[in-house]
Amino acid sequence: MTRTTLRERKKAERRELLSAVATDLFFERGFDAVTIADIAESADVGKMTVWNYFPRKEDLLFDRFAEQIDLVTKALARREGRRVSDVIRDHELELIEAASPLAGIGARVGRFWEVVAESAVLTTRWHAHFRELAGLLGQAYGASLSLSQADLAASLVAATMEHVQRLPLQLQLGAPTEVAEQQETRRRIVTEAFDRLEAGLAALCV
Template identity: 45%
Template sequence: MVEEKKAEPEPSLRERKKQATRQRISNVATGLFVARGFDEVTVAEVARVAEVSAMTVFNYFPRKEDLFLDRIPEAVELFTEAVRRRGPDESPLAALRALALRLLGRRHPLGGLDDDFAHFWRIVVDSPALRARAREGVEEVEEALAQALAETAPELPDPHLAAAVTVAAYRAVYVVTARRMLEGERAATLVDGHRVRLEAAFDALEGVFGTGG
């Protein structure tokens, strides 16, 4: 059953302060990782520069890798909420397609297109620990999406398969663009091709799973 869309409540002052602290820690960590490399920076150093305790860092980021790959929880929330909060006549794939195009249009980090992302992915490629965590993050999104589909799209015979194929398709489009940026191409020259591949990916998915809401 699809939930009706509701206005998001404004976060409390306490929640806003927590979000600001989390963002400050992440920004400090990212700056250090970019300057010196992921493996050369310790959590204790991040805590010192961010002016918090190491325990506070771990309260927000369970692992060092999460300091850099800090958008995994956001990806889980965006994908699952797109499905759970879609319109009553909107299919899960239509909602996910709209999300993907919206992220692209906003040049959101999870959308895959910004010239700064090349620096980000170069650090990930150079670190086995970050590459492993990135793979785990993809699995977390896939599992959460499967759960959301199982709860809201009973017409799908295999929500886990649908989630796996959808995430794999999105990742494939994202990775092609990331590799081309790592090779030196600019985001402005890639955006149209990225959008075409996204649309083609969702067209193919709808051909397999249908468009019923």
């Protein structure tokens, strides 16, 4: 088991603080109306400190994207012959059971999606993240499929991941609910979406 050093913990805490401060400002004013100077002032740090932790302003809101890439990478590494779509389905369900923010569970997820939808920069970054996931999934498929089949299958799985993460956020707009209710909604969405995905992949002989 890898132990983190005090310095690493301090850096993680600072990163989390900067993201939390920035997210509050984005929720209050909208992403495009907030500057790095505003975030630095609210966090009582210099602008360069913000840039050092977050080279892109949009990653202050999407601070868990790197974590998701890491979790998916590890899940695929453990798949041991299982279908990629099954691994990703289980990954999504595990996030829901843990009430993870990566599953779109929380009191302010509706506002989160409003902020994303209002900003072209954020929506571009959102879609780029799922293209990155598609590339990762394509590598997992690559050993057993042709290049065109792997690309198509990976794109379909990534699109399903995007769907099951976006739709619950949209459903939360103006309708805050308890965590248990959010989890139940997300389980249903994941199950229905991946059932349809797997039927489509089977038709493609993937």
